[in-house]
Amino acid sequence: MIKERLFTPGPTDVPAEVLTEMARPMFHHRTPRFKAMFAEVNEGLKKLFRTSSNVLTLAGSGTAGMEAAIVTCMPRGKKVLVANGGKFGERWAKVARVYGMDVDEVKVQWGTAISPDLVAEKVKTGQYGAVIVVHSETSTATATDVQALGRITGPTDTLLMVDGITSVGALPLETDAWGLDIVASGSQKAMMLPPGLANVAVSEKAWKAAAAVKPQAFYLDLKAYRKSIADSDTPYTPAVSLIRGMKVALDMIHKIGIEKVWARTALLAKATRTAAEAIGLKVYSSQPSDSVTGIWYPQGIDDAFRKALEKTYGCSVAGGQDDIKGKVFRVSHMGYVDPLDTIGLIAATEYTLAKLGVKVKIGAGVAAATAVLRDWE
Amino acid sequence: MIKERLFTPGPTDVPAEVLTEMARPMFHHRTPRFKAMFAEVNEGLKKLFRTSSNVLTLAGSGTAGMEAAIVTCMPRGKKVLVANGGKFGERWAKVARVYGMDVDEVKVQWGTAISPDLVAEKVKTGQYGAVIVVHSETSTATATDVQALGRITGPTDTLLMVDGITSVGALPLETDAWGLDIVASGSQKAMMLPPGLANVAVSEKAWKAAAAVKPQAFYLDLKAYRKSIADSDTPYTPAVSLIRGMKVALDMIHKIGIEKVWARTALLAKATRTAAEAIGLKVYSSQPSDSVTGIWYPQGIDDAFRKALEKTYGCSVAGGQDDIKGKVFRVSHMGYVDPLDTIGLIAATEYTLAKLGVKVKIGAGVAAATAVLRDWE
Numbered sequence: 066m067i068k069e070r071l072f073t074p075g076p077t078d079v080p081a082e083v084l085t086e087m088a089r090p091m092f093h094h095r096t097p098r099f100k101a102m103f104a105e106v107n108e109g110l111k112k113l114f115r116t117s118s119n120v121l122t123l124a125g126s127g128t129a130g131m132e133a134a135i136v137t138c139m140p141r142g143k144k145v146l147v148a149n150g151g152k153f154g155e156r157w158a159k160v161a162r163v164y165g166m167d168v169d170e171v172k173v174q175w176g177t178a179i180s181p182d183l184v185a186e187k188v189k190t191g192q193y194g195a196v197i198v199v200h201s202e203t204s205t206a207t208a209t210d211v212q213a214l215g216r217i218t219g220p221t222d223t224l225l226m227v228d229g230i231t232s233v234g235a236l237p238l239e240t241d242a243w244g245l246d247i248v249a250s251g252s253q254k255a256m257m258l259p260p261g262l263a264n265v266a267v268s269e270k271a272w273k274a275a276a277a278v279k280p281q282a283f284y285l286d287l288k289a290y291r292k293s294i295a296d297s298d299t300p301y302t303p304a305v306s307l308i309r310g311m312k313v314a315l316d317m318i319h320k321i322g323i324e325k326v327w328a329r330t331a332l333l334a335k336a337t338r339t340a341a342e343a344i345g346l347k348v349y350s351s352q353p354s355d356s357v358t359g360i361w362y363p364q365g366i367d368d369a370f371r372k373a374l375e376k377t378y379g380c381s382v383a384g385g386q387d388d389i390k391g392k393v394f395r396v397s398h399m400g401y402v403d404p405l406d407t408i409g410l411i412a413a414t415e416y417t418l419a420k421l422g423v424k425v426k427i428g429a430g431v432a433a434a435t436a437v438l439r440d441w442e
Numbered sequence: 443m444i445k446e447r448l449f450t451p452g453p454t455d456v457p458a459e460v461l462t463e464m465a466r467p468m469f470h471h472r473t474p475r476f477k478a479m480f481a482e483v484n485e486g487l488k489k490l491f492r493t494s495s496n497v498l499t500l501a502g503s504g505t506a507g508m509e510a511a512i513v514t515c516m517p518r519g520k521k522v523l524v525a526n527g528g529k530f531g532e533r534w535a536k537v538a539r540v541y542g543m544d545v546d547e548v549k550v551q552w553g554t555a556i557s558p559d560l561v562a563e564k565v566k567t568g569q570y571g572a573v574i575v576v577h578s579e580t581s582t583a584t585a586t587d588v589q590a591l592g593r594i595t596g597p598t599d600t601l602l603m604v605d606g607i608t609s610v611g612a613l614p615l616e617t618d619a620w621g622l623d624i625v626a627s628g629s630q631k632a633m634m635l636p637p638g639l640a641n642v643a644v645s646e647k648a649w650k651a652a653a654a655v656k657p658q659a660f661y662l663d664l665k666a667y668r669k670s671i672a673d674s675d676t677p678y679t680p681a682v683s684l685i686r687g688m689k690v691a692l693d694m695i696h697k698i699g700i701e702k703v704w705a706r707t708a709l710l711a712k713a714t715r716t717a718a719e720a721i722g723l724k725v726y727s728s729q730p731s732d733s734v735t736g737i738w739y740p741q742g743i744d745d746a747f748r749k750a751l752e753k754t755y756g757c758s759v760a761g762g763q764d765d766i767k768g769k770v771f772r773v774s775h776m777g778y779v780d781p782l783d784t785i786g787l788i789a790a791t792e793y794t795l796a797k798l799g800v801k802v803k804i805g806a807g808v809a810a811a812t813a814v815l816r817d818w819e
Contacts, residue, residue: 071468076682079468087683088465091448091456091636093758124638125502126678129661160660253679259468261501261638261681282659283537284506301503302630304638304681305453306464381470 067379070402072410074203074231074357074383076253076260077400079310080317083257087310094305100297102312107294109315113256113323114233114248114266116240121290122311123263124304127230127251130263132160133285134226134247135197138271141278143194144169146187148179152204152386153228157197164281169193175388176350176359178202178209185217194274195224195246200232204386206359206395207350208236212243219244224271230254233264234318235330235356235399246271252307255330255356255399257314261307267291329441331355333398333407336437340411343433344418344425349385349393358396359385363423367391370417377420378413404438444756447779449787451580451608451734451760453630453637454777456687457694460634464687471682477674479689484671486692490633490700491610491625491643493617498667499688500640501681504607504628507640509537510662511603511624512574515648518655520571521546523564525556529581529763530605534574541658546570552765553727553736555579555586562594571651572601572623577609581763583736583772584727585613589620596621601648607631610641611695612707612733612776623648629684632707632733632776634691638684644668706818708732710775710784713814717788720810721795721802726762726770735773736762740800744768747794754797755790781815 071078092098103122110120123129135157139145145166147158150173158170169187173179184196196218198209211227218225226247232238233248234255240248246268253260267275267287280286289300318326334355338348341360349359362370368384368391375381385393396410411430419425448455469475480499487497500506512534516522522543524535527550535547546564550556561573573595575586588604595602603624609615610625611632617625623645630637644652644664657663666677695703711732715725718737726736739747745761745768752758762770773787788807796802 069467069469071470073470075679076468076470084465084467087636088461090446090461091453091630092446093448093450093453094637123502125500125506125661126680128678129502129506132659132661163657163660163663251679253468253682259464259681259683260471260679261684280540282509282662283540284502284509285659285661286540301505302452302628302637303503304636304684305630306636307638307681307683 069379070381070406070410072380072382072396072402074254074395074397074399075251077257077397077402079257079259080314080401082317083310083313086313087306089309091305094303099305103308104297106308106312106315107297109312109319110264112319113315114240115238115242116266118266118268119291119294121265121267121287121294122299122303122308123265123290124261125263126260127249127263128156129285130249130251130265131157131228133287134249134265134267135160136164136282136285137278137287138224138247138267138275139166139278140194140224140274144192146171146184146193146196148173148198148209150178150205150207151175151199151202153199153202153230157228161197175205176207178207178352181210181213181217184214188217188221188223193223195226197226199228200238201236201354201356203231203357205350206354206357207352208354211245215244224274231356231399234326236354237327240266252311256311257317257400258307258310261304262311330398332438332441333402333404334358336404336407336434337396337398337411339437340430340434344415344430349389356397356399358398359393360396361393363418366418366421366423370394370421373420374413374417377417380410380413404441408434408438446756447758447783447787449757449759449773449779451631451772451774451776452628454634454774454779456634456636457691457778459694460687460690463690464683466686468682471680476682480685481674483685483689483692484674486689486696487641489696490692491617492615492619493643495643495645496668496671498642498644498664498671499676499680499685500642500667501638502640503637504626504640505533506662507626507628507642508534508605510664511626511642511644512537513541513659513662514655514664515601515624515644515652516543516655517571517601517651521569523548523561523570523573525550525575525586527555527582527584528552528576528579530576530579530607534605538574552582553584555584555729558587558590558594561591565594565598565600570600572603574603576605577615578613578731578733580608580734582727583731583734584729585731588622592621601651608733608776611703613731614704617643629688633688634694634777635684635687638681639688707775709815709818710779710781711735713781713784713811714773714775714788716814717807717811721792721807726766733774733776735775736770737773738770740795743795743798743800747771747798750797751790751794754794757787757790781818785811785815
């Protein structure tokens with residue numbers, strides 16, 4: 066028996082408390098019972114997203130949530146600025162184009178984030194209806210400073226749409242205080258659930274913009290979800306079992322406290338980066354996200370590392386995509402993963418590299434990580 | 443303790459075998475393990491839909507599946523005929539309009555289905571890109587003869603798009619043999635799963651039509667799903683736990699054999715209709731679906747019946763919507779429900795009506811149903 070652990074940046078491990086809740090018998094969703102639960106989930110989501118607005122819940126992947134925000138709220142007849150610094154930024158540009166939007170796709174070097182100065186310059190022209198950015202670009206393990214961008218768009222008519230799929234519940238994020246107009250997330254990341262739910266927070270400014278938009282979608286039109294949630298309901302059949310699991314997961318998160326969860330996540334990331342250096346490995350990103358760490362393979366190593374790591378030690382990590390395929394591995398710090406898991410992964414990394422012929426001082430990474438994590442609480 | 447039973451036409455009860463499978467630890471979806479499972483699910487779905495084409499799986503509700511089919515495949519520049527004989531027919535007309543389609547919405551009296559002659563007459567004009575019908579209209583417990591409609595559209599360029607959300611796995615349905623170009627289903631009906639998955643079967647004729655369509659959606663563009671499923675994969679993160687449950691549910695269905703499941707469902711419906719008559723109640727529809735039976739409340743009774751039935755006997759049934767709200771109740775025969783459950787529900791119905799002051803000969807309905815179900819296997 067090998068104990069299996071997911072360090073992939075989604076899906077992440079789901080706590081047994083959540084799994085067993087979802088395994089309870091089905092009940093009908095058009096009932097006071099569902100509404101009471103859904104209202105509690107909404108309150109839990111508001112605390113997670115740090116917003117006083119209702120947070121919408123869709124049956125679908127995170128992509129569905131971001132697309133819904135874009136098609137519902139993006140002011141038409143204006144440009145949309147999309148920061149493309151990885152696979153997900155690239156995707157939002159495609160989505161915007163499908164709906165005939167005038168897309169200004171800014172290609173950002175992988176492993177870096179869009180410069181706030183560039184965004185300020187563009188927004189200043191008054192030509193932009195929205196700026197779309199990825200808070201934590203999973204494919205490059207890189208974070209964007211969305212707080213700085215919120216300061217730019219806040220005083221203007223331009224909306225700031227944030228893909229928070231691998232940031233909500235992991236990185237510090239203040240939807241209201243930072244002036245983020247859209248924040249979308251997916252259930253299989255820091256929210257400790259299986260995939261299948263998307264959540265979207267929408268600011269009043271974004272709803273105002275949406276009011277002027279002629280619907281271009283039905284299932285993904287957020288206006289219907291807004292209307293329903295006022296009565297703690299959903300417009301189409303909700304994914305009841307996943308929402309049920311979400312209730313338990315949110316309760317677990319809020320029992321710890323979201324600020325402490327953010328601090329823990331950051332500490333796991335710091336420990337992982339520190340361990341990588343101690344092992345002699347380089348961190349991939351120049352603006353690393355604390356929800357996922359990208360690490361260059363040492364010379365002579367490729368994705369055989371990931372296979373060996375999983376086979377022998379039960380630890381799944383992600384590889385690189387596109388240009389960095391076979392050159393990088395990525396480790397998640399989101400959700401149901403703690404310092405002891407992380408220290409264990411670092412040990413498994415050392416063992417695996419040594420087996421693959423890399424000269425590794427066994428224990429160096431583990432010791433470095435353990436020192437960083439000493440004051441964990 | 444009251445044992446709870448769902449007789450609602452979705453969600454339906456989920457077998458413990460399926461619930462516990464979904465409660466097993468998460469694993470990553472970009473793996474050979476997922477692909478192997480997803481390939482098996484696809485094979486099981488093909489047998490269920492009676493098609494040799496791949497059946498696409500989306501994270502979303504049944505509405506997402508139908509919308510995806512409409513936006514992806516509906517030939518543009520032609521009319522779309524939508525048979526609106528209930529809440530779901532009404533919805534597909536709305537969906538088609540959102541995408542700017544020229545909708546010919548034929549209002550059909552509730553409790554009846556569109557006449558094949560009328561469809562033939564319209565299709566003959568050559569003006570129609572597609573006909574959209576609901577196989578089993580849940581809101582009115584009424585079935586449409588989609589086989590007859592397939593004979594009409596089959597030899598033409600017109601697509602036949604079938605909402606099979608409460609029919610797939612319940613009513614006899616032959617996607618290929620009947621020339622159905624689209625069949626969409628939802629997981630929380632005859633497929634014995636929680637809500638959250640939509641499946642769509644697409645004919646070669648529909649793919650040919652789709653090839654000429656400029657995409658108007660991203661997440662709901664079926665072309666991406668078609669491309670991925672060729673490699674037993676999905677374009678966006680799949681709802682892994684639900685798909686895992688689907689594997690178990692499909693295995694359970696195919697172990698019995700789909701034709702036997704259809705026959706069982708039909709027998710449950712017949713027993714329920716026969717019992718209703720024996721109790722002195724009238725069946726609502728003039729073309730009743732075998733997946734759900736609508737029954738008029740006797741004089742003086744309203745939805746207080748449903749509440750009492752649930753409170754005292756743990757049996758959930760659905761009410762009526764719109765014009766028949768408070769006048770009708772609806773009983774599902776789909777999925778994980780058997781003759782003994784159904785006989786029990788009829789007993790509970792008798793008891794509840796009697797308690798509410800209706801003169802009922804206790805046992806008459808039960809005896810009638812039991813006689814119908816005698817040769818059940």
